[in-house]
Amino acid sequence: MTPTRPHTESAPPGRSGLARTVTSDTGRVVRISGPVISATDLPHTRLFDVVRVGTERLLGEVIKIDGDLVVMQVFEDTTGLQVGEPVEATGEPLYAELGPGLLGGILDGTQRPLANLSTDGDLYIARGADPHRLDRNRQWDFRPAVEVGDRVGPGDLLGSVPEGHAIEHRILVPAGAAGIISAIHPGPATVLDPVVDIDGHPIAMLRRWPLRRARPVADRLPLTVPLITGQRVLDLLFPVARGGSAIIPGGFGTGKTVLEQALAKFSTADIVIYVGCGERGNELTEVLEEFPGLTDPRTGAPLMERTVLIANTSNMPVAAREASIYSGITIAEYYRDQGYDVAMMADSTSRWGEALREVSSRLEEMPAEDGYPAYLATRLAGFYERAGAVQCLGSPERTGSVTVVGAVSPAGGDFSEPITQNSLRLAGCFWALDTALSRQRHFPAVNWLRSFSQYGLDAWFDREISADWSPLRRWAAASLQDEGVLQEVVSLLGVEALAAEQRITLRIGQALREDLLQQSSFDDLDASCPPQRLLAMLRVVHEAGAAMRSALQQGVAITDITAASVLADLGRMRRWPADNIDESASRLIQRIAEEMSSL
Amino acid sequence: MTTTDAQSPFTVGHRTVTRVAGPLIVVDGMDGVGYGELVEVETGDGPAREGQVLELDGSTAIVQVFGGTVGIGRRETSVLTRGRAARTGVGNDYFGRVLDGAGRPRDGGPQPVPDDYRHVNGLPLNPITRAHPDQFIETGVSAIDGLTTLVRGQKLPIFSGAGLPANSLAARIAAQARVPGDDAEVVVIFAAMGVTRREAEFFRTEFLIGGAAARSVLLLNLADDPTIERLLTPRVALTMAEYLAFEQHRHVLVVMTDMTAYCEALREIAAAREEMPGRRGYPGYMYTDLASLYERAGRVRGGAGSLTQLMILTMPDDDITHPIPDLTGYITEGQIVLSRDLDRQGIQPPIDVLPSLSRLMNAGIGVGKTRDDHRGLADQLYACYARGREVRRLMSIVGESGLPTEDRRYLAFAAAFERTYLGQGPARRTLTDTLEVGWQLLAPFPAAELKRVSAEHLAHYHHEASVTATDA
Ligand SMILES: Nc1ncnc2c1ncn2[C@@H]1O[C@H](COP(=O)(O)OP(=O)(O)OP(=O)(O)O)[C@@H](O)[C@H]1O
């Protein structure tokens, strides 16, 4: 078999048909300001075309055209670059390479495998490396799903290859291609070997897709199914839908990264794309050291097999932060199109926003709020809008989703800043992390009074988990609200100022906060909590509240009620063995009732 | 720093300084110069000053001059380039020496003989070559060892306020740091920026008198030295440290003080370039700039060495949301916060444990590293102290008599904790002592109230006082 060239999928409707002639130019550098370079003599270059800058051929992208002057951002360190060096414009935008071999990958912002960025034995990242984004030599076992003579169109399933133990990597007809299957080549194939011919044209597995463009879908679907996160506070009070989006704003040390990592480990997604954007190197190392020892909660396969890691740490070139976000979402969409539920975690979107700000300031653009460019909102919207639940293109009929969870790092922990505010308008869930809660070591430090979810998922929980889910959820939310009001009184006047009835509300609030909402990610038993367990715990707290109230009615002194030793057992609910949850719950409910009535 | 480095020849063209603005000069005729390269500016008056190319536009370069621009004019100033970025010598010959902020000897001694030269900006470590830090460092300070444990390869700042004893705490940690069961020596590179002569003298005595000299290097940029040189100081220190840690497999502790002075130099450059200022006038790229320093901490796979950073910064107005502590906190792996209140009460070291945190603590403690009860005990002490402080606040409203008995127990605990656990004074405590002091403080509490500790650890370590056993 003769290897093909990677298949560049043609543009979605709107620009399709206008097959673009690729013209490459060579210009020269005239100005250098950090990651921002200007060049002349590039007459054919278009916005967002890829450039290779200087004799080291540093990767860059055109971000502005001003008369003869073409301005670009360079994704690598520009130290040593000189005025007069050549700039080669490729005439193409920045592409992601898509195909089997992505899963388990550890990539930089422009999708280069990190392992190929350091020369043997070197610890540091070298410049100008241009390795293949996907391994060209690895063999995959192609299993066809079509027969010769079948008529196929964009998105139709051609066949699949096993990618790891649990994921069947589905090979689809590229966007823009259609015709009759004229040959099939089953069995081992590299990503460039043809696996089928369509009207005599060989089609391989490798696809290229421009990063900044959303992949086409047949239809967008309503968001009705939750992505179960395993975090009680989220699943109970602020659930996110599959295909929805959530932001996690919080000051430093409030738990954004721990939460993003918990979601990457435990959420019920088929595929997880984890983007470390402008954050710490050690956090990536932690993931790299921890994930291989963990298993996918749904399939039992090694967790790395459902994960793609994209790492552009804070000391890596700034402009590549933006590329990392788009690389991540494009890979996410690619698996979505195969019919998978994908979750993308981005930690932290603020670092991307800051990169935009830095580049914009070097372009001397007129800044809007806090120095961010006026197009910040548009960029953020373009990103969050790529989340969604979809009817995929092509047959067989299938649905997929991309859920996006973006961390936000507001300056000074103040949520009024532009990235938080703009993201807030776009995301369906707002999981506000609170410095005060994290100081009290209440984790996850999700502020239950400030956070919200706009997804109506009660119907799903009532149907799939239990009919008392939504009534109990409302009870919990209302109790927390009431407790919050009473706490304000207590902090001014002391607890003695409250009526006995109110002190029970306070005690219930405490149980909800300490015994239910708190969940340590470092506690192996409790790091993730399935909905059934959450429900059982919630029922116990609810019954405990009822038992306390009835004891009060029987005339028991409030101090005796709130000091009842059985209440300490609420704190042990998180240690219940995984089997017989319901039995553990009813046993505790009974003991509480007995002790309360014996006071 | 590069005066003995005669490897690359000078290139001189027809260069003219066309503008001098604060720490910057604008030079014409800079063809063939690379972005970020080292420049030497000679005025005929004193030694050449080093600078760095910040921007190139055609043949015009904007250069930041580390040595300051005083005396630079349009004539009689020549601008030399060496065709490479700024470098520093690295190696063992620097131990025991006092260098200036750019790495040149300032102790009157001979020029050190470096093993090699390295670019001061370094390169980003490839994340896949890092090893996650997980080895406990005993500092002898209970508040740190017990509650905000430092590990090898961590970057942990001390958030201080004007007049608080951050420098002496850092010096104390540097002097006492050891890894139990590991004899490997810790070497210290101390980068002082914008410090007074009195502070400089303190560091010199701490580090270069006695046995410590053989394992310390001191870089001093004094308050009256050129401000912009401070941009170089931590980079020179970290470059030396990286060499020792990752190539010579030593355990290196880099202490950087005061990052606030460093950030002021950054702000000065930004202002001179008329950049759009970010929060409080600091440049928008300050996060990235600080990260390019702090991220140089770490450990690497297959290497025995480590680079641990302890950086001190003074929070202007004790404001933790000020951009300097804020951006630092977003990059480092926790923070140690000093408290003016504790300091006033004479509690030394005055560490406020509530806002303090070591994010790598979990990886560095527990069975086989410190002790099985470490985590639970730390959480319990923290919880009791937090509650004690809350009760104290409440008491100021309702008065002590209005407090329930159990609240009074927390009140007493908070005071005792501050006095004994935090206020250990100059004495060094081993980890075992630290843990023991913790358990003693918990003695007044009945076991049932100590929810953060496992039943097993309670049975083993809790000295439950008999009085409380009866009233429970
Ligand atoms: N869910 C959790 N369970 C237990 N501990 C937590 C949890 N979340 C956060 N923590 C604690 O808080 C620390 C800081 O959390 P994390 O690193 O996630 O903060 P962050 O918000 O990402 O901060 P930054 O913005 O600086 O990156 C952790 O090291 C851990 O000690």
Ligand SMILES: [Mg+2]
């Ligand atoms: Mg984080």
